[in-house]
Amino acid sequence: MxxxxxxxxxxxxxxxxxxxxxxxxxxxxxxxxxxxxxxxxxxxxxxxxxxxxxxxxxxxxxxxxxxxxxxxxxxxxxxxxxxxxxxxxxxxxxxICEAAVKAASMLATSFSVVTTLPRSVPVIEHLIHGYGLSHQCRRVRSAAIPVLALEEEGSDARQKIRAEILRAIEEDLCEAVVLGCAGMADLTAWLSEETGIPVIDGVSxxxxxxxxxxxxxxxxxxxxxxxxxxxx
Amino acid sequence: MxxxxxxxxxxxxxxxxxxxxxxxxxxxxxxxxxxxxxxxxxxxxxxxxxxxxxxxxxxxxxxxxxxxxxxxxxxxxxxxxxxxxxxxxxxxxxxICEAAVKAASMLATSFSVVTTLPRSVPVIEHLIHGYGLSHQCRRVRSAAIPVLALEEEGSDARQKIRAEILRAIEEDLCEAVVLGCAGMADLTAWLSEETGIPVIDGVSxxxxxxxxxxxxxxxxxxxxxxxxxxxx
Amino acid sequence: MxxxxxxxxxxxxxxxxxxxxxxxxxxxxxxxxxxxxxxxxxxxxxxxxxxxxxxxxxxxxxxxxxxxxxxxxxxxxxxxxxxxxxxxxxxxxxxICEAAVKAASMLATSFSVVTTLPRSVPVIEHLIHGYGLSHQCRRVRSAAIPVLALEEEGSDARQKIRAEILRAIEEDLCEAVVLGCAGMADLTAWLSEETGIPVIDGVSxxxxxxxxxxxxxxxxxxxxxxxxxxxx
Amino acid sequence: MxxxxxxxxxxxxxxxxxxxxxxxxxxxxxxxxxxxxxxxxxxxxxxxxxxxxxxxxxxxxxxxxxxxxxxxxxxxxxxxxxxxxxxxxxxxxxxICEAAVKAASMLATSFSVVTTLPRSVPVIEHLIHGYGLSHQCRRVRSAAIPVLALEEEGSDARQKIRAEILRAIEEDLCEAVVLGCAGMADLTAWLSEETGIPVIDGVSxxxxxxxxxxxxxxxxxxxxxxxxxxxx
Amino acid sequence: MxxxxxxxxxxxxxxxxxxxxxxxxxxxxxxxxxxxxxxxxxxxxxxxxxxxxxxxxxxxxxxxxxxxxxxxxxxxxxxxxxxxxxxxxxxxxxxICEAAVKAASMLATSFSVVTTLPRSVPVIEHLIHGYGLSHQCRRVRSAAIPVLALEEEGSDARQKIRAEILRAIEEDLCEAVVLGCAGMADLTAWLSEETGIPVIDGVSxxxxxxxxxxxxxxxxxxxxxxxxxxxx
Amino acid sequence: MxxxxxxxxxxxxxxxxxxxxxxxxxxxxxxxxxxxxxxxxxxxxxxxxxxxxxxxxxxxxxxxxxxxxxxxxxxxxxxxxxxxxxxxxxxxxxxICEAAVKAASMLATSFSVVTTLPRSVPVIEHLIHGYGLSHQCRRVRSAAIPVLALEEEGSDARQKIRAEILRAIEEDLCEAVVLGCAGMADLTAWLSEETGIPVIDGVSxxxxxxxxxxxxxxxxxxxxxxxxxxxx
Missing domain, CATH: 3.40.50.12500 (Rossmann fold)
Known part of the structure; x- marks a missing residue:
């Protein structure tokens, strides 16, 4: 294949x-x-x-x-x-958004999304509305990092994403987190381990x-x- | 302006x-x-x-x-x-879709859309879902004419659209009709007169x-x- | 006309x-x-x-x-x-509610409403539900002022409305604000300037x-x- | 009481x-x-x-x-x-609409409404949307009779309502029918018997x-x- | 009967x-x-x-x-x-959930639910979504007590429920509260009195x-x- | 695995x-x-x-x-x-319902479901409502066959299902069909070929x-x- x-x-x-x-x-x-x-x-x-x-x-x-x-x-x-x-x-x-949120809906009753920039939040909310999963999506959150910061060595992007996921767990009471950017794919395993809940990367x-x-x-x-x- | x-x-x-x-x-x-x-x-x-x-x-x-x-x-x-x-x-x-369906929602409790090709029907349904007006939209219909037929002199496109609007009134019990293609703009006045209900052209x-x-x-x-x- | x-x-x-x-x-x-x-x-x-x-x-x-x-x-x-x-x-x-919220939906992906009294909040929420725009409405807020306070000279109503709009921007992450009372029409220009986002008056x-x-x-x-x- | x-x-x-x-x-x-x-x-x-x-x-x-x-x-x-x-x-x-449709939702997975005039259909659809029961309401139908015909002796209103209920059962595959007018209250028992499904009168x-x-x-x-x- | x-x-x-x-x-x-x-x-x-x-x-x-x-x-x-x-x-x-939330929807424009354990929250949210009342339900809350604590004499379950209702009133701006467990039935009168809003027990x-x-x-x-x- | x-x-x-x-x-x-x-x-x-x-x-x-x-x-x-x-x-x-309808939503803008008995139709509609895909589901249809007829050699169940799919394509204008019973799994390839659209079996x-x-x-x-x- x-x-x-x-x-x-x-x-x-x-x-x-x-x-x-x-x-x-x-x-x-x-x-x-x-x-x-x-x-x-x-x-x-x-x-x-x-x-x-x-x-x-x-x-x-x-x-x-x-x-x-x-x-x-x-x-x-x-x-x-x-x-x-x-x-x-x-x-x-x-x-990868469609794949990830539909996967999340199969693993948990609710999920939050953590994306890069605030301006992407309404774009993603609109997609999720179209996919019919608004009722399972607690919140789309931004870690306030530009997409390309994920490519820079030494940036604090990873830490910001981790912190935002922890806030999602505490504030949104979500049961899973979807990573809202293809550039976060390499962080999935580390973030799952750090946070103890399913962290879902759309690429995989x-x-x-x-x-x-x-x-x-x-x-x-x-x-x-x-x-x-x-x-x- | x-x-x-x-x-x-x-x-x-x-x-x-x-x-x-x-x-x-x-x-x-x-x-x-x-x-x-x-x-x-x-x-x-x-x-x-x-x-x-x-x-x-x-x-x-x-x-x-x-x-x-x-x-x-x-x-x-x-x-x-x-x-x-x-x-x-x-x-x-x-x-023009957003403008026309929001206008329709101000003039009637329900409307149908008449567009050109069947393949545009789901596209328009998806837009209307996003605009939050699915509950006022009775049906999106196609008159089964290619877009450019509207530009051809002597085509029967006009008659097909008129017939589809009459079907919409009878079958959908809709109170207004939205024309689902910019190329239909010149037919609006004629169609309103022929059908007796508000016929809405998005361009105007x-x-x-x-x-x-x-x-x-x-x-x-x-x-x-x-x-x-x-x-x- | x-x-x-x-x-x-x-x-x-x-x-x-x-x-x-x-x-x-x-x-x-x-x-x-x-x-x-x-x-x-x-x-x-x-x-x-x-x-x-x-x-x-x-x-x-x-x-x-x-x-x-x-x-x-x-x-x-x-x-x-x-x-x-x-x-x-x-x-x-x-x-003016229908006009204003539909206008807001054309200018921004999300909006909040600021109205006068708390008891009007559910009334407006119900209207927005009927207009199909709940998914774009972040929150309907009250500035906790009686309608007629807007008519009294020297009342602090204007300041309360301004403060509530600023809270809406910060807490709701809304991109536009709709003024939820006809009596606020004269404040629109001032509020737009003070807050830097589209402030929408239904009367106009x-x-x-x-x-x-x-x-x-x-x-x-x-x-x-x-x-x-x-x-x- | x-x-x-x-x-x-x-x-x-x-x-x-x-x-x-x-x-x-x-x-x-x-x-x-x-x-x-x-x-x-x-x-x-x-x-x-x-x-x-x-x-x-x-x-x-x-x-x-x-x-x-x-x-x-x-x-x-x-x-x-x-x-x-x-x-x-x-x-x-x-x-009586709220009471009847909420009752219907307790007795059947779906229901249709039979009301008097076509112009009441959108009014009732709007109510049912507000009550959150659109997904259980198959269709709001009109028997095409003026309200006061229900008060006239010898009118064929009863037969028209009965016929419309039978159409609802056949075409809508609904499991219950709600009578969409207070003036139909006296027909409930007769209509239940004639049709064999729960016929719900809002007044009772x-x-x-x-x-x-x-x-x-x-x-x-x-x-x-x-x-x-x-x-x- | x-x-x-x-x-x-x-x-x-x-x-x-x-x-x-x-x-x-x-x-x-x-x-x-x-x-x-x-x-x-x-x-x-x-x-x-x-x-x-x-x-x-x-x-x-x-x-x-x-x-x-x-x-x-x-x-x-x-x-x-x-x-x-x-x-x-x-x-x-x-x-009792269906009965209670439908009753709440008849007495108030919005309600919150107070249940026992956090794990029941998504179950109840799902039910309310199915009953079509999500738009009237402000929030489903948990008082973080096991169901059987309601049966234990001397437990602080009652106080925790009372506190959660007061939080619901303040934070959710709800107009009524539904008790989210059959085991709370005996507390209804006391809780209504303590909180001043309709407190609804599903059993009754x-x-x-x-x-x-x-x-x-x-x-x-x-x-x-x-x-x-x-x-x- | x-x-x-x-x-x-x-x-x-x-x-x-x-x-x-x-x-x-x-x-x-x-x-x-x-x-x-x-x-x-x-x-x-x-x-x-x-x-x-x-x-x-x-x-x-x-x-x-x-x-x-x-x-x-x-x-x-x-x-x-x-x-x-x-x-x-x-x-x-x-x-298999969740898997199949989510798969259908990835392959087509709309789908219909063909199940066995009429009494399963509302059950499946309720599931699809919960999965958030009602807006993509044109209709849940029954082929009016008992589940175990699918196990009987020589039954006409296969032909009835094929006929119902063809009706779905014509009447619902659906772009894919979901088989609404695990017992239909062995018919998938044949039905796809017969009908020319994606026919989705939940088990696979x-x-x-x-x-x-x-x-x-x-x-x-x-x-x-x-x-x-x-x-x-």
Whole structure:
């Protein structure tokens, strides 16, 4: 099985980290194809960055589809362009927010999300409303760190995220925490251990859920909304 | 007051029609600046087209902002890139779906939407869910016509839309109908007369609502989600 | 264009203030017809006051309809009698809560409301639930001031409202604030400046939205719920 | 125990029928005080009628409160003025729509409502949305009969209601039916027998539920929204 | 009228208390048949306990049905097995959570629940979501006491519940409080007096609501979901 | 990895079929442990059957936990006892309804469910409401066949299911179909081929999703609602 894991921003170091997380999660025999959206913003911090990432992201998806892949993970927590990717794709497609919050809903009666910047909070709340999980989401929180701080050695980003998770446990009485940025994937194990509750990274979960869907022979529905783009 | 009315697809004849509708609706003294998204698909029929329209759309918005405008109408019923436009904009921004369904909710206890292709139905349902108006929306219907058929002389598109509205009145018991495509703007008056209920065109309504918001001195909030894009 | 702006309470000084706000907001060429609900309570503070305001309010609406008007603003944040007014009206009708929260939803991803008395909070929450905007409303807050304190010179009502808005920004992380009483209309500009976020007054916004709807030729639907009252 | 059952319209024959239903339902030892809203419309068919019924209705409630009563039933399916009545009342207050749909939700997983005129359908849908029971309500249907036809001897209203219930069972797959008008109270037993499913009349149920609440010593909360009206 | 009040746990002292509450609430002429679920856990603290209580609970219900009863109260706030009981029952069936929160929704615009252990909070939130009353429920709170502490003389459980109700009033701005455990039934009067707001005990309310439904001749619908169990 | 797949009814032939489906779906190296709930009803057709299946189901789960397993699939579409199983479990637990509808929501914008008996329809609707996916579920349909007809050779059950799926596609305009009974697992491939849309079987999907969650090191949260049962 071949799974495309595409980073919608143009920061290659983040792609490397994401691919590493996907490979660590993947079953034996699964090939992870990493890709970086060329021409996209260096990080996705809000609606404009998200919009500007789409052509680069979709070019990667189209190219991979041509070569033949079994499923796609879009590795940004704002779930950019998922519908468009699904129109291009044959196999299943998952954004990491959708995968992570649906996983959280299977492990706990409630969860909170910890993301990077405050401006991403309403974006994520809107996604969760669309996924129908607002009633299980206690709160979307920001650790007040820019996305790329997660790439800087020596930054205090890790500590801030840990502190925010502990606040979520205490104040929100949540039973699980979802990490709200692909760039946090490498912290998952450490954060789970530090906090004692399920800490969910969307990259790993989305990769395995794509395996799950594709493994059952399931593909993206092609009869209406996700049919291939109309030729012009 | 200067209002940008931007057509996110690249079909200039549709832009002309849209600008005409906006100008017909605008108050005296309001200047409508029409714009066509360069490099965008010829029509927006689904998620992929929508995604591919965004850079052209946002370039138009950014350029207009630099020259100074008071508000923006995005003239496609899928409301593409609204959040991104709001980040770029100083004044208010409206998509025509949001404007039209909120207008409908002020004129009637229930409404149905008549759009072009079946594949747009779930896109619009998702938007209406996000706008919180699912409980007033009886049904989103498709007249089963491609977007560009609305540009062809001699097509039977008009008759199909009229027939679908009559079906909506009879089957959905709706009290108003929203036209689910910018390209239907020129049919509004005729359809209202033929059907005897409020038929709402998003282009006109969005233009006047932008006037309304800007006329009250209201601008897009800049303190969190719609703050200007972070520099990279 | 002639717009009726009717104050459902019987306090003429409040009507004067409301009319002033509507006139300041209205486009050139629009005539604002102010009206005070005779026999209504001096202020609308809860369900009973609201109910007792209706005959006076509806008499004003009926009289104005007979003389010919293009639209109606009901200038009380509890949106009293809107359905009944819509049955009497030919043109569009808006309550200031509906207008203001729908405007807020166009300018920001979230908003809070600041009203006068605690007892109005559940009334407004119920309205917002009905308008489908609970998911964008962070909180309805009370500044703990009686409605008529807004009419008293030298009262500290203004300062209390300003303080409550600042609390809303800090505690609710809202991106806009809606003023929850028609009597606050004259404070809007000052409060916007003091707080740096969109502060939305329903009187101005409703007036301009009525202009917008009527300007597009849109009228209240007459085919079912808002048909004229059945003769007895 | 003394329960006020107030008919918000001015048709005395309907009051008589309602009181009869309430008395038939009431426990031994309960006194039903019937009242007709003076000055109200002859029937409540829409928002305007509802609004115009309120002063007469509230006068009856205020008078009864002064004499001492234990609870109040407002016997119109549009639940007019319930909040205002609760402000005036010491004991519990129920509208017959609220009582009937909450009862239905206890007896079946889904129900449909059969009311008189089409124009009442959206009014009732809005109420049910507010009561949080939209997910259990299959459909609100109209039998297309004016309210007062229920008072006319020899009218075919009964047969139309029966037919509409049978359609509801077949088309909506509902498990119970709620009668959507106080004037249908005398048909309940006959309709239950004819149709074989629970047919719920709001007058009887509301009367017994008021008994239930008052019998437990429960009263309307007086600490915020339903506190007594503020003196002016 | 004969009403079965069944305690789904196996603690006989709690059954005694529950029966006492039901008898105190019941109308003259109503016989309360108490029953304890044999083989059930000593207290219902979470999903497992709830599941393990069902065979004992259903055996009691089946036995009572055979002897002839008019309605059933399931006296545990997790509303265990209500659907199953309804399949067995001829008359109406109520869990005390459903009865209590629906009663609260009739007396106040908002309520909070005070239950025993934190682990019951999500269970109750889920129930309230299913009953459609999340928008009226301010918060489900735990007083952090094991269920059986309510049976111990000299425990500080009463004081903890009282303190939690006072916190609910202050922090949640709720207008009523629902007691979230059958074992709190004997504290209702004292807590109402101490706190000055409606304090609602599900045992009493459910008993009287069963009387209300049965008194109107209403029975559990037998045409679909609650039909008698299919023979195997 | 060892996964328990437990059939909550006592029909061994159904367990065999379920285990076969799970084994066919499972990755190499995964061991499927099949189990049948002893003492449970022969089929789960409604709430009573579901309740009576729980002790047998939970005994199987407890036994498997003692021996060490990595995750659990509860193979009945009514998702019986999931919360209780989660309290007992260390690893993740999924019911096949939850797994299937969440999978459907990842592959299509809308889906319908085809189940066996009409009486299961409201049960499944209630589950989907709880999972937050009502807005994506077009309709829950019944093929009007008893559960055990799926076990009978020569029954027309297969044809009835196929016909109902075709009706769902035509009438509901759904983009995917979920099979609403564990006993349909062996029909999935045939039905997909016959109908041309994704046909989703909960047994396969749940098995692979458990693999996905467990493969990421995720376990059921133990800090509140799903903590181990309190000792008595």
């Amino acid at each position: 071949k799974i495309l894991v595409v980073n919608p921003n143009s920061t290659a170091s983040m792609t490397a980290k994401i691919v590493e997380a996907a490979e660590a999660a993947a079953s034996p025999g699964v090939t992870i194809l990493g890709a970086t959206a060329e021409g996209a913003p260096a990080s996705i911090e809000g609606h404009f960055d998200e919009a500007m990432s789409l052509p680069g992201l979709l070019a990667r998806v189209a190219a991979a589809e041509e070569q033949g892949i079994d499923g796609i993970v879009v590795a940004c927590f704002d779930d950019p362009g998922i519908g468009a990717c699904r129109e291009l794709a044959t196999g299943p497609v998952l954004g 979960v989305a990769t395995r859920m794509i395996e799950a869907l594709a493994g059952c022979g399931l593909k993206t529905s092609k009869i209406n909304a996700y049919a291939r783009p109309n030729p012009k | 200067k209002i940008l009315v931007v057509n996110p697809n690249s079909t200039a004849s549709m832009t002309a029609k849209i600008v005409e509708a906006a100008e017909a609706a605008a108050s005296p003294g309001v200047t409508i600046l029409g714009a066509t998204a360069e490099g965008a698909p010829a029509s927006i029929e689904g998620h992929f087209d929508e995604a591919m329209s965004l850079p052209g759309l946002l370039a138009r918005v950014a350029a207009a902002e630099e020259q100074g405008i008071d508000g923006i109408v995005v003239a496609c019923f899928d409301d593409p890139g609204i959040g991104a436009c709001r980040e770029l904009a100083t004044g208010p921004v409206l998509g 309504v969005a233009t006047r609502m932008i006037e309304a918001l800007a006329g009250c001195g209201l601008k897009t909030s800049k303190i969190n989600a719609y703050a200007r894009p972070n520099p990279k | 002639k717009i009726l702006v009717v104050n459902p309470n019987s306090t003429a000084s409040m009507t004067a203030k409301i009319v002033e706000a509507a006139e300041a907001a209205a486009s050139p060429g629009v005539t604002i017809l102010g009206a005070t609900a005779e026999g209504a309570p001096a202020s609308i503070e809860g369900h009973f006051d609201e109910a007792m305001s209706l005959p006076g309010l509806l008499a004003r609406v009926a009289a104005a309809e007979e003389q010919g008007i293009d639209g109606i603003v009901v200038a009380c944040f509890d949106d009293p009698g809107i359905g009944a007014c819509r049955e009497l009206a030919t043109g569009p009708v808006l309550g 916004v409703a007036t301009r939205m009525i202009e917008a709807l009527a300007g597009c030729g849109l009228k209240t639907s007459k085919i079912n719920a808002y048909a004229r009252p059945n003769p007895k | 003394k329960i006020l059952v107030v008919n918000p319209n001015s048709t005395a024959s309907m009051t008589a029928k309602i009181v009869e239903a309430a008395e038939a339902a009431a426990s031994p030892g309960v006194t039903i005080l019937g009242a007709t809203a003076e000055g109200a419309p002859a029937s409540i068919e829409g928002h305007f009628d509802e609004a115009m019924s309120l002063p007469g209705l509230l006068a009856r409630v205020a008078a009864a409160e002064e004499q001492g009563i234990d609870g109040i039933v407002v016997a119109c399916f549009d639940d007019p003025g319930i909040g205002a009545c609760r402000e005036l009342a010491t004991g519990p207050v129920l509208g 149920v509301a009367t017994r539920m008021i008994e239930a609440l008052a019998g437990c010593g429960l009263k309307t909360s007086k600490i915020n929204a339903y506190a007594r009206p503020n003196p002016k | 004969k009403i079965l009040v069944v305690n789904p746990n196996s603690t006989a002292s709690m059954t005694a208390k529950i029966v006492e509450a039901a008898e105190a609430a019941a109308s003259p002429g109503v016989t309360i048949l108490g029953a304890t679920a044999e083989g059930a856990p000593a207290s219902i603290e979470g999903h497992f306990d709830e599941a393990m209580s069902l065979p004992g609970l259903l055996a009691r219900v089946a036995a009572a049905e055979e002897q002839g009863i008019d309605g059933i109260v399931v006296a545990c706030f997790d509303d265990p097995g209500i659907g199953a009981c309804r399949e067995l029952a001829t008359g109406p069936v109520l869990g 309310v459910a008993t009287r609501m069963i009387e209300a439904l049965a008194g109107c001749g209403l029975k559990t619908s037998k045409i679909n979901a609650y039909a008698r169990p299919n023979p195997k | 060892k996964i328990l797949v437990v059939n909550p009814n006592s029909t061994a032939s159904m367990t065999a079929k379920i285990v076969e489906a799970a084994e066919a779906a499972a990755s190499p190296g995964v061991t499927i442990l099949g189990a049948t709930a002893e003492g449970a009803p022969a089929s789960i057709e409604g709430h009573f059957d579901e309740a009576m299946s729980l002790p047998g189901l939970l005994a199987r789960v407890a036994a498997a936990e003692e021996q060490g397993i990595d995750g659990i699939v509860v193979a009945c579409f009514d998702d019986p006892g999931i919360g209780a199983c989660r309290e007992l479990a260390t690893g993740p637990v999924l019911g 999907v749940a098995t692979r999703m458990i693999e996905a969650l467990a493969g990421c090191g995720l376990k059921t949260s133990k800090i509140n609602a799903y903590a181990r049962p309190n000792p008595k």
